[in-house]
Amino acid sequence: MYKANITITLRQSILDPEGKAIEQALGSMIEGALSNVRVGKHIELFVNADSREKAHELVENACKKMLANPVMEDYTFTLEEAETVSA
Amino acid sequence: MYKANITITLRQSILDPEGKAIEQALGSMIEGALSNVRVGKHIELFVNADSREKAHELVENACKKMLANPVMEDYTFTLEEAETVSA
Numbered sequence: 001m002y003k004a005n006i007t008i009t010l011r012q013s014i015l016d017p018e019g020k021a022i023e024q025a026l027g028s029m030i031e032g033a034l035s036n037v038r039v040g041k042h043i044e045l046f047v048n049a050d051s052r053e054k055a056h057e058l059v060e061n062a063c064k065k066m067l068a069n070p071v072m073e074d075y076t077f078t079l080e081e082a083e084t085v086s087a
Numbered sequence: 088m089y090k091a092n093i094t095i096t097l098r099q100s101i102l103d104p105e106g107k108a109i110e111q112a113l114g115s116m117i118e119g120a121l122s123n124v125r126v127g128k129h130i131e132l133f134v135n136a137d138s139r140e141k142a143h144e145l146v147e148n149a150c151k152k153m154l155a156n157p158v159m160e161d162y163t164f165t166l167e168e169a170e171t172v173s174a
Binding site for chain 1: 094095096106109110112113116117119120121122123124125126127128129130131132133134135136145146148149152153154
């Protein structure tokens, strides 16, 4: 059993209106110190696989086919071994 | 200048319908190998601060006061030194 931490971000060239909105709101709260806010998704899931290679393949597949939009988004993920689902 | 990578997740005790929906959709695509999907937010931003301590304080403040809902969500973040905003 592995736990995958997936991060999905909009590509740098794509405008991120949500990030811009957060940046403006932060700007009025904390004067000018925070900039270039970009918002993405974080997905955690458990993978039932015998080996790290198999788990990697399953998560890669899930990202490519469903979780991320390959035209507009990039994804990265890390795998860690996990004992039980509740961990 | 520092770059902050912030991860905001729903607390374990809070139901995550978005994660459940993704889990079902993944289940019909990749037979049963992926479970316990939880969805959160990933926020990247640049911090203009003289020291790591100051940057930490600014990001902590932003998370607490605006980015995360302290009742339902947990947040973690990492800071890395960055040369320019475009990095």
